[in-house]
């Protein structure tokens with residue numbers, strides 16, 4: 001299973017902010033540090049702000065900050081939120097492809113759903129704070145431009 005780019009970017013932003021302390025980096029600083037395009041980072045930041053995982057203040061003295069909800073957020077919950085919980089295979093077809101002929105009675109479909117849920121569930125107990133423990137946290141600080 002391959003994650004959407006936006007899911008990975010969301011986790012990168014959360015990780016960077018989890019080690020930021022009181023420095024409140026800007027979206028541009030985070031995007032530069034985490035090597036992601038600014039426009040992608042800005043969209044992800046807006047979504048994370050909407051979910052209450054970070055705050056974003058404009059202007060002098062502003063910047064991004066992880067909320068307590070963001071620090072304790074489950075990685076599984078973040079991944080579910082950005083990935084959605086649709087089928088990993090497009091059984092019902094798209095505007096340009098017909099539904100799979102087995103879609104109404106397919107055991108593989110159920111097995112894949114189970115595997116997808118197991119994947120998410122394995123990430124549920126892991127928090128954002130957990131994934132910036134050493135050696136990741138010190139590395140994140142080392143690669144980030146100082147504000």
Ligand code: SF4
Nearest residue numbers: 091100102103106109
């Ligand atoms: S074989 Fe089953 S899982 Fe695969 S596309 Fe068809 S309905 Fe979906």
